Amino acid sequence: MTAFLAVLTRDLRLALRQSADLALVLGFFVIAASLFPFGVGPSPEILARIAPGVIWVLALLAVMLSLDRLFQQDLADGSLEQLALAPVPLSITILAKVAAHWLTTGLPLIAVAPVIGILLNLPPDGYVTLLVGLALGTPTLSLIGAVGAGLTLGARRAGLLIALLVLPLYIPILIFGVTAVDAVLTGFDARAHFLYLAAILAAAIPLAPLAAAAAVRHGVEG
Amino acid sequence: MTRLAASHLTCLRGARLVFEDLGFDLAGGGALLLTGPNGSGKSSLMRVLAGLLEPFDGSVDLDGTAAYIGHHDPVKPTLTVRESLDFWAALYGADASDVDAALDQLALTDLAPIQGRLLSSGQRRRLTLGRLLVQGAEIWLMDEPTVGLDTAAVKRVESLVAAHRAAGGIVVLSTHIEFALPGAQTLDLGDFAPGRAVDRAGEAA
Numbered sequence: 336m337t338a339f340l341a342v343l344t345r346d347l348r349l350a351l352r353q354s355a356d357l358a359l360v361l362g363f364f365v366i367a368a369s370l371f372p373f374g375v376g377p378s379p380e381i382l383a384r385i386a387p388g389v390i391w392v393l394a395l396l397a398v399m400l401s402l403d404r405l406f407q408q409d410l411a412d413g414s415l416e417q418l419a420l421a422p423v424p425l426s427i428t429i430l431a432k433v434a435a436h437w438l439t440t441g442l443p444l445i446a447v448a449p450v451i452g453i454l455l456n457l458p459p460d461g462y463v464t465l466l467v468g469l470a471l472g473t474p475t476l477s478l479i480g481a482v483g484a485g486l487t488l489g490a491r492r493a494g495l496l497i498a499l500l501v502l503p504l505y506i507p508i509l510i511f512g513v514t515a516v517d518a519v520l521t522g523f524d525a526r527a528h529f530l531y532l533a534a535i536l537a538a539a540i541p542l543a544p545l546a547a548a549a550a551v552r553h554g555v556e557g
Numbered sequence: 558m559t560r561l562a563a564s565h566l567t568c569l570r571g572a573r574l575v576f577e578d579l580g581f582d583l584a585g586g587g588a589l590l591l592t593g594p595n596g597s598g599k600s601s602l603m604r605v606l607a608g609l610l611e612p613f614d615g616s617v618d619l620d621g622t623a624a625y626i627g628h629h630d631p632v633k634p635t636l637t638v639r640e641s642l643d644f645w646a647a648l649y650g651a652d653a654s655d656v657d658a659a660l661d662q663l664a665l666t667d668l669a670p671i672q673g674r675l676l677s678s679g680q681r682r683r684l685t686l687g688r689l690l691v692q693g694a695e696i697w698l699m700d701e702p703t704v705g706l707d708t709a710a711v712k713r714v715e716s717l718v719a720a721h722r723a724a725g726g727i728v729v730l731s732t733h734i735e736f737a738l739p740g741a742q743t744l745d746l747g748d749f750a751p752g753r754a755v756d757r758a759g760e761a762a
Contacts, residue, residue, distance in 0.1 A: 337647055337650065338648050340647075345640075348640070349635060352636075353635060409631075412629055412630070412632065412633070413628070413631040414631035416609055416625075417625075417645075420607060420608065420609065420623075420625060421648050422622075422649065555609060556604075556609060556610055556611070
């Protein structure tokens, strides 16, 4: 537990001292969202219809763009091999790194999502569902992303490779996240969708760090 | 009892055999100096001993905890010297007093509040060596620990290594400069280049 907190505070401290990286991800989220009214026209009905999907897709992309931060710098300066050699199980270390990644990426995205909702004319009934869905879904995005980031360690064009590996795995989260909002807006209950998102998260918390640890172990061998 | 031994170690990188049939045996207080030309596999051997690289053949027998220093200095530009050491200490379950002792032993106390990006390469190397002290491991695997260090700092490392051995620790060290390692075994990696094992067998016969 001490080691978990040590890695968590270290990664949070590193992220907050390089806060330009965070600002870039949030900036991407907002600017990309603001392109949609230009692309599909300013009709409020169309924007309201696509708003949940746009917010979710952009959240996926924003998380994905920040994944290289997870291991890349630690690999380059040799920290990662030291973390792999430490007496703490590597999966615990990675879980702590993922938690720090979510706190500095997923959480800010959730905070900014309502602004984009307003920008895209999301109906008022949808906000709570959107935010609950994001709160359940974005941690899974970070967890699955860690596996992708681990597998692409040391690869050329790692960013593109991560996208190819990780985006298909994000599809279930996207589906349940978006249809939860649609369900509420059409008068249904979103409970089932939340349960699915929670179930995926509950499976990813123990499994993804194990897979990522195996990938990182292979990555530091080189 | 601390012990580090290897037998019939063979290392394969990509499709190339780096060394083969390499062996040694070190007891507590022992030291091994690795020599050999560039590319003869000193770093590969270190990584195999540290457990970062799987040997292609042979086995490593490691009794005790090992700490490894590679070519990189894992120093974060935005963390101060003390924050870095505090992190490693927490990861290895060491105390804050160990951090103070390590800062003192490597003459880093004055640099404690300085961020990593402002350190010179020699100072970064000293911080890396500080991590080694904080870890409190019994076996030190030091791959070119003196790179970037001035003569005073090299002397300091020599005395740290001597003290570690006197306390029953083991040191495996590779270096390209003069480094005082009294009573150390020497292993020339060039002798274990692929094909040379056959020659040695011929000489013995």
